[in-house]
Amino acid sequence: MNCRELINLLADYLDGSMDPELREELERHISMCEPCMNFLRTYDRTRIITRQVRIEEIPEEFRSRLKSFLLKKIREGRGAVDRYTSPQKGEGEE
Amino acid sequence: MSENVVVDDERIIEGLSEGQEWAVEALVDKYYGRIYNLAMSILRNESDAEEITQDVFMTVYEKIGSFKGDSALYSWMYRICVNACLMRLRSRKRTDAVSIEEFMPVFTEEGKHASQVQDWSPEVERRVLNKELGEVLRKFIGELPDKYRVVLVLSDVEGLSNEETAHILGLSIPAVKSRLHRARLYLRGRLEKYLTEGKLDS
Numbered sequence: 001m002n003c004r005e006l007i008n009l010l011a012d013y014l015d016g017s018m019d020p021e022l023r024e025e026l027e028r029h030i031s032m033c034e035p036c037m038n039f040l041r042t043y044d045r046t047r048i049i050t051r052q053v054r055i056e057e058i059p060e061e062f063r064s065r066l067k068s069f070l071l072k073k074i075r076e077g078r079g080a081v082d083r084y085t086s087p088q089k090g091e092g093e094e
Numbered sequence: 095m096s097e098n099v100v101v102d103d104e105r106i107i108e109g110l111s112e113g114q115e116w117a118v119e120a121l122v123d124k125y126y127g128r129i130y131n132l133a134m135s136i137l138r139n140e141s142d143a144e145e146i147t148q149d150v151f152m153t154v155y156e157k158i159g160s161f162k163g164d165s166a167l168y169s170w171m172y173r174i175c176v177n178a179c180l181m182r183l184r185s186r187k188r189t190d191a192v193s194i195e196e197f198m199p200v201f202t203e204e205g206k207h208a209s210q211v212q213d214w215s216p217e218v219e220r221r222v223l224n225k226e227l228g229e230v231l232r233k234f235i236g237e238l239p240d241k242y243r244v245v246l247v248l249s250d251v252e253g254l255s256n257e258e259t260a261h262i263l264g265l266s267i268p269a270v271k272s273r274l275h276r277a278r279l280y281l282r283g284r285l286e287k288y289l290t291e292g293k294l295d296s
Contacts, residue, residue: 002205011275015256035211039199045215046282049222050250053135053232058127062144067122070151071115078113 001029006036010043100124103167110158118155125168126151128252129175135247136179138236146182150175165261172252173262176244183240192237194276197283214289230294234284238277245270246277 001009006029012018013026030036101120109117129150133143153174154161161170200208221227235243235251248259249270260270287293 002201003207004199004201004205007199007279008275011271011278035207038211038213039207041213041215042211042218042286043278043282045218046285047250047278049218049227049231049285050235050246050278050281051253052222053228053235054131054251058130059140062130062147063122063126066126066144066148066151067119069148070118070122070155073152074113074115074118074155 001025003029003033003036003039006030006033007039007043010040013040014044014047107158107161107163107167110155118151121154122151125171128168129171132172132175132247132252133179135235135251136176136244137182138232142182146175146178149178153178169258169262172248172254176248176262180240180244192239194239194242194280197280197287198276199279199283212286212290214286217289218285230288231281231285233294234281234288237284238280242273242277242280245273246281249274250278 006026009018009022009026013023030040101124106117106120106124110121126147130143130147133146134140137143137146150171154171202208235246238246244263245259248254248262249256256267256270260267263270
């Protein structure tokens with residue numbers, strides 16, 4: 001296994017889906033190759049830090065705005081359906 | 095307040111099929127953060143993300159009858175969200191598309207690293223709580239071509255398995271793996287340049 005081949009296997013190595021024999025070969029290479037060791041460390045760190053971008057502030061007022069928007073739409077839609085299905089006293093009529 | 099009560103998906107689905115308003119509210123309480131975050135990660139624009147989130151919830155309400163239940167509710171919602179985001183992106187003119195090739199590792203003919211590889215991972219560790227690093231990373235993710243970005247967002251930002259990402263995007267698992275790997279290589283290369291040379295531009 002050369003460095004190029006090793007780098008292409010990093011994802012499998014890190015998610016644990018690699019077969020044990022290949023894993024052993026990869027680890028043997030890494031233990032003797034500093035560039036690959038450094039590449040693995042920085043690749044893994046990149047993967048981990050990416051998870052952090054998810055923690056964003058979600059505007060709380062958006063939740064209530066979203067609810068009002070949906071309920072309004074749903075009531076409007078229901079009103080239209082009711083007018084067709086039960087013309088005498090539809091729920092959607094205000 | 096009822097906002098801390100998390101309702102089972104099954105009950106929500108049942109309530110939605112009956113057109114119950116409480117089910118709509120429960121659905122929003124449970125998933126608006128995840129859907130908004132996903133849309134925001136892909137679109138990088140607040141008003142677009144809000145609009146897409148609205149569309150996703152409306153679609154879920156309207157199409158709940160066609161939800162098969164063979165996958166998790168969130169996975170179905172993610173799929174609706176990703177499709178809506180991709181449609182939105184297609185309508186946008188992108189002027190900042192980058193070539194990811196430039197940041198792929200380079201090897202010699204014998205397959206050895208062509209240049210020195212430094213270990214700057216402790217530097218990332220040191221700045222992990224630093225807001226700037228998060229901003230920079232978001233910028234780099236935003237530069238990725240769409241097909242790489244959606245895979246990276248689902249897998250590495252949202253933490254889904256390759257199988258789930260493949261299912262949501264309608265891709266094969268090898269395709270997901272290959273795109274994810276290249277997206278990570280790009281981010282790694284960008285971060286390296288930023289951390290070792292202080293360069294923000296590609």
